[in-house]
Amino acid sequence: MNSLGNSELFQRRHIAPSQDNVSRMLTLIGSDSLESLISETVPSSIQLTSPLKLPAAKTESEYLDSLKEIASKNIIAKSFIGQGYYNTLTPSVIRRNILENPGWYTQYTPYQPEISQGRLQALLNFQTMVTSLTALPVANASLLDEGTAAAEAMFLQFSQRKDKEARKYWVSPEVFPQTLDILRTRSAPLGIELHVAAHGEPIVTGVFGAIVQYPAANGAVYNYEDFARMLQEKGISLCVIADLMSLALLKPPGEFGADIAVGTTQRFGVPMGYGGPHAAYLAVKEDFKRFIPGRVIGVSEDTAGNYALRMALQTREQHIRRDKATSNICTAQALLAIMAGMYAAWHGQQGIRAIAGKIHSLTVKLSGRLAALGLTLSNESYFDTIKIEVGNKLAAIHREATSAGLNFNYGFSSITLSLDESTSEKDLELILAVFEKALNKKSPARTVTVEFNIPEALKRTSAFLDHPVFNSYHSEHEMLRYIKSLEAKDLSLCHSMIPLGSCTMKLNATTEMLPLTWPEFSSLHPFAPIAQTQGYKQIFDELEGWLCEITGFDAMSLQPNSGAQGEYAGLMVIRAYHRYNNETQRNTVLIPASAHGTNPASAAMAGMKIVVVKCDNNGNIDVDDLKAKATEYKQTLSCLMVTYPSTHGVYEEGIKEICNIIHECGGQVYMDGANMNAQVGLTSPANIGADVCHLNLHKTFCIPHGGGGPGMGPIGVAAHLKGFLPGHTQVDINRLNSISAVSAAPWGSASILLISHAYIAMMGAKGLKDATMAAILNANYIKARLEEHYPVLYSGANGRCAHEMILDCREFKKFNIEVTDIAKRLMDYGFHAPTVSFPVAGTLMVEPTESESKAELDRFCDAMVSIKQEIDEIATGFANKVDNVLKNAPHTLAVLTSDSWDRPYSRQKAAYPLDWIVARKFWPSVGRVNESKGDRNLICSCPPIENYTEETLMVN
Incomplete structure (x- = not known):
């Protein structure tokens, strides 16, 4: 499998077991060859009869060279298209230490909170940022994009409607077109009727909820306060799709009657990436907090009473209610949410207000300069987007803008221009020159007075981002150390295998990840002209x-x-x-x-x-x-x-x-x-x-x-x-x-498609097949090593498993040991637990992937065997049934180094049950987290300022 002639082929780096180790593993399994193992595992009736027809595998250097050529086909124009996507400036300290850092991007979903406190804190920061800016008390962390977040809000409003006969959903015509399209998709199967009407029109009967854009798609900043009040009087909920950056200047939705706010956090330091990935947000009033879709990070405590975080309401809705669920959310956009939260921490209230102020003041200046050319502007007030009526000059403006390398958003006889954090005075001159050429006019040589163009009633007067986490890390050293302090609390693939069944935590190779931050891929607007995105088109087609x-x-x-x-x-x-x-x-x-x-x-x-x-x-x-x-x-x-x-x-x-x-x-x-x-x-x-x-x-x-x-x-x-x-x-x-x-x-999420493109291109047909075979080999090796200690619940006709197996731990309940205890004890051995209690309660589903070496598989198996011996000690009465290493796991450094130790086992047994752990020790940062307390007392934002001391700020 790995006896390749060219050792530079990527396959040799991706598939971990060496040829010698493959032979040893097969001997233990009881198969005389890898081909025999596959024939014993995969039914012959479904096996392919010919190899995949894919291009020859590229080496890593060959792939990067070819990708550079493809990337050159993308044209990086300056986009003023807006519509929910904006240029942003990713702080370098965040890009290098989070986006490009495997210590952050190879972590798993934080279902095991004791070894996930870093990203849980970063996600709690995100929630706090959202609640602070929207003035709504509860937010999730996070959703997929703005359009699907709006659809989730619609479902939430529908499921919680007061009039159960109502089936109409009021949609503003100034919602972004792509969002309206998704609402059409999601509403049709459930018999929800979209009622598209402006917020000033009379409220019709049968409406259960309404949704508006703030600022609107045409750039206008509308006062929705009266609309919200009228809806409230009729028991109809209101969702506001709010631009988070604008809320530094605009009255937040929670202050004018919104029940829900949704939107994207893309412009908080996350590149456009031709469409994603970006973290969306959803914030709700208190009444809806138990029904919020997606993941919610909550504050709880560990067994020692210390501050600890976990995913609140952790058993996801679809697993409880299944066909009665109102959401199928399984994946979030955690990495991007973390980036957005760190962007807010980096800039703080003053920085965010300054960025929003700059965007708005430049928009006002551009508006005045265009008006001076005799153009008609549609909106009296706006934040970052102006709509210009151009009549029959649209084609000429389009032509001049394209020639100048500028992308505008074109209507039938109007143009909208959206400015952003990256817009400069020079950009305004380029835009103005386009209009001057198209109109054959010269702009008056006068200075336009820069004033805010936001109505007094819609100006934000309340504070935001006033928590210490947004006011403590404004120098690079402080931010770098904060990021690293959180990273150190989290176990990732940098530390050990993550053997999660069904979740497939395989190698994310560095070469696959490198192109994500290349500007040719990261800087493109998803609605840019197709002629400018031919590199992406080639990636998609291939x-x-x-x-x-x-x-x-x-x-x-x-x-x-x-x-x-x-x-x-x-x-x-x-x-x-x-x-x-x-x-x-x-x-x-x-x-x-x-x-x-x-x-x-x-x-x-x-x-x-x-x-x-x-x-x-x-x-x-x-x-x-x-x-x-x-x-x-x-x-x-x-x-x-x-x-x-x-x-x-x-x-x-x-x-x-x-x-x-x-x-x-x-x-x-x-x-x-x-x-x-x-x-x-x-x-x-x-x-x-x-x-x-x-x-x-x-x-x-x-x-x-x-x-x-x-x-x-x-x-x-x-x-x-x-x-x-x-x-x-x-x-x-x-x-x-x-x-x-x-x-x-x-x-x-177009930009991350590059990763899969790279993987397939560098593996080739043989490499992909070998990866599948290696995954099956590794799984059956673990099965062979562990089945005398843990019953394997299911296997195929020949006693083989596929790429994963289920270890039955239910018999240990009679010794007072739950499968959760095994999961927590594995942390002391430096491993993330396999999938707990899915698809069968009381079991562990193990999947090693092809990327793990025999040495790493053996370390995991040694840990599992050692834990079984610890269970046997309880079964025989040698260890206490209540006070033992499993029930007390995980053991933190603070517990192990405390002055007192009153447990009936040694500190050595608690911390270093196997010799090799000494050199590879990963310390859980908190003890076992109290899950029920966090659910009963749902706290979903950073604790109040008065709860913090200088010491806890540095670690939390």
Whole structure:
């Protein structure tokens, strides 16, 4: 597998086990060759008969050279398009030490808070920033983009509406077009009627909620106070899509009656990246805090009573309510939220106010200069965007602007210009010169008086960002040390393997990450003219082609910007296909009982009726039950949602029969791509019989998890579904019968697609197949080492697992040991826990990936064996059933070095249970966190100033 002639090939660096170690691992497993192991694991009926047709693998240097050439095809014009995307200046200390730092981008979602306190604090800072600027008390951390955040708000308003018969949603016509498009997509399956009307019009009956843009898409700053009051009197909730930067100058939504505020934090130091990734926010009033979608960071305490953070309400809604869920949110944009929060900490209140003031004053100056040319400006008040009526001069202005390397936002007879943090006086002169040439006029040589153009009633008078975290780190040394102090509290792939089943924490190679901050990719506006983005077009075309080859499908959409978004998009494509065929009655979806919770949640959002299919004793789909239900619902069957290999880590032998049953009943097969990394090069969704599949690029194709996001979930479809893939209102990517947009940007989080492009280009067909085989090898090696200590819950026909396995820990309950205790104890050994209690309560789902060496696998197995011995000590009565190393785990440095030690085991046993840990020790920064206290007393922003001392400021 690794005996390659060219040692410079990237595959040799990505796949960790050496050839010698492969032989040793196979001996323990009991297979005479890797090929034999694969044939014993993957059913022969689904194996590919020919290799993937992909370009020859490039070395790392070859790839970077070729990518430089591709990047040169992107033209970096100065964009004044706005519409929710703006140039920003990323502070170098944040770019280098967070965005480009694997200590931040290789972290996992903070479900294990004791080894996640750094990013939890950074995310709490983000929430505090949002609540402070919006003047609403509770915020999440975070959502995918502004458009989908607006859709989440609509669902929240709908689910919490007072009049349960009301189904109309009032939408301002001045909401950004891409947001309106997403609202159309999300509202249709649920029977929500969009009522598009200006906020000054009479309120019609049957309205449950309203949404407005602030400032509006045309740049106008409207006073929504009367509108909010009228809605409130009728029991109708109001959502305000607010530009966060503008709130440094404008009255915040929470002060004029908004129930919810949503928006993007992109302009807080996060590059445009041709559309993403960017962190969106959602803030709510107190009444909605228990219903807020996404992740919420809350303040709690550890066992010693110390300040500690955790994800509040941690068991995500879709896992509790499944088909009754109002959100399928699984991924956030944690890394980008952290950047935005650090940007606020770096600049502080004075800095943010100064940036917003500069943007606004330049906008006022430009407005005056254009008015002096005789142009008509539509808006009396604005923040950063002006709308100019140009009549029949639009084409001439367009021509001159393009020639000058400037991008404007063009209407039918008007132009809007949006300024930003990067705009300078020189830029104003360039803009003015464009209009002078097009109009054949010279601007009067006079100074325009710079004044604020915001109505007195809408000026912000309240303080914001007054917490110490936003007023303590304004020199680079202070900020650098703060960032590093938080990073040191978090375990990432820099420290050890993260063996999470289903979550696939594989190597995020440095070469894959380097291009993300190249300006040719990071500086492009997502609505820039296609002629300026030919480099990105080549990346998209190649990536789509490669992913089609890998999946066996005919077409791809790169738009969905998370796995759950991909699920939803795939189901909406199936829905559109049935409607096109005049089979609107097909709204029943079959979902196995073992499915990930986002499956039924996504199906419910797509307006489908969920029917659960049983699993047999081996964890496989009960084919008889599937057949009975497919037959029963034959007339209304829309699709089956199935994960392959199964959620239980097994290649089900009957998968082709399962797909045939669905097709014979007129349904489609949706394959959840969570486990696609166990298919690549060996089989494919199309080969198995699926019609559509989403791909978790942040799993199989190496986009890093970033502490809980970003992610990407493109969908691939068979030929008959190709014409229904998502379109976009701002960029023409529409097909014959495209559904409306599912994400705000036409290619989702475009910049991180570079990572997957790099991975595939450098691995090649053989490398990808070898990676899949190595993942299966590593999983079966762990299975072979641990199965005498922990029962493996499911395995295939030949006793093999796929790329992951489930360790059954339920029998330990009789010794008072829960699976959570094992998870916490693993921290003392320097490991993040495997996936806890999914898909089976009381179990651990382990996935090693191909990127982990035999030495690292052995360290993990040694830790698990040692923990089993500690459990055996409790079982035999040698250790106390209540006061033991597992129940007290994790052990912090403060506990181990305290003057008193009254525990019935040694400090050595607590901290260094195995010899090799001494050289690799990772210290959890807090003891076990009190989860229930944090949920009962929900505190979701940084504690008040008076709670802080100089000492706690430095560490918190």
